[in-house]
Amino acid sequence: MTELFAALVPLVPVALLAGVVGLDVVSFPQAMISRPIVGATLGGAFLGAPEAGLVCGTALECLALESLPVGASRYPEWGSASVVAGAVAAVGATNSSFPDVGAFAVAVLVGIVTAWIGGWTMVQHRQLIARFARPRLDQLAAGSRNTVVGLQVFGMTLDLVRGVLLGGLMYCLARPVATLVNAFWTVDEDLSRAVIVASVAAVAAAAVWKDFHAISGTRRLFVVSLAVGTLLVVAGA
């Protein structure tokens, strides 16, 4: 019983945070607390490891650069996903430490999977609102204030619940996996970290290139600044 309670203590804030951050993706207020670099840092900070959350959030931010949240298209829901990922990255980490490499790998994996499932739940959420609105279209056509406000409140509440459930469930599943993977990790830590970071950075570089290459001069600017950035790294060492 005590063990169950101890396991639930981190679950509640993580799930609630996932709900609030998931709400931000589309419904309210779209202030981009749902960006991975914010959500994952908060997720990690809630469990006492903000630095681990930040590292994981930066990795996911590189991936999120690729998917633009345009209109009615289906896209990964990075909000709730990044909270879960940041919380998973906190497994084994301390206040100012980087994530353990096993937890880091699992956190990024879980972030991607949760974002993909989150995208699907957003579609279901939108269909549910439409189903809820359909019998009320006559009231809307009659200019009913209560119906207009009620639909908004229903949609936002449902979105909050969606994020809480998704975040809570995924965290429950992922946390023991991260603990296990951490314990059995065998590949060299620096090499593993390099593989994770190189793969997400490549996605970010490709995304920047694809997003902006049509604007004249940007390819050259990107390549030159990439060289300058690399020189800064070498010079700062």
Place this chain on the structure above:
Amino acid sequence: MPETERNAPALRADTASPPFASPPDGPPLPGALRASMLLRCLAIQGSWNYEILVGNGVGFCVEPALRQLPGGLDGQPYKAALARQSVYFNAHPYLAALAVGALARAEVEQVAPVRIERFRTALCGPLGSVGDRLVWAAWLPACSLVAILLFGFGWSPLGVVLGFLFLYNVGHLGLRDWGLRNGWKHGLRVATALGHPVLQHGPRYIGRVSAVLGGLALPLAVHRAIGGQPPLSPIPMGVAVATPLLAVLLVRLQGRAEGWRVVLLVLAALVLYSVVR
């Protein structure tokens, strides 16, 4: 032809001729009403769905202004206007504030319903395409890259998060507030506001800045994320070679494989190999 250009003549035709037009400069939006509508604009997509899209949200945002109509909340003009504003509408959520302001003024001035409906229909395309190009395809990635750059510079978690949120929301809230004020100011002549240089040329300039930010941010962020090892040692050198090669491969695979799916496969293989071997 871009959607903006295709819709622009329709919008002009619907708004520029004298019978459709509101007076050039309307009274300023009262402070309390502006705050109420701006707050509601933050929730404009609260009931987004595949049938009426953001339509109910527009009705929700315009509603405080409609209370000024004769008869107030119980009057027939209020109900008719709210019904008109709660049908299908599509726009970028931030730039929808421009439509909210313009439609609120048209309703308060009791412009003929058929003209409001035509104007409303004409607004959808331009507000969607201009907003997508400016915000989702330019401003958001630029702010993300700034956040990654701050991480690369070694900023603390709090600094990175606050830096990103402050920068992004200066643009976000500024755009919503500008949209609401200008929509109200111009009324049915709001097409003139869509010609604002930031909306027309902003994406191009932000794109150039983003290319520079991306180039600077990635090496610095990668260096920090791999633990700040000496850059000329084997692992950082390997990362410096492998990352551009993989990026080129992903660009060439464009449309056939999204990057996150590739990363999912790579990481799943890494985890399995490391744990099972």
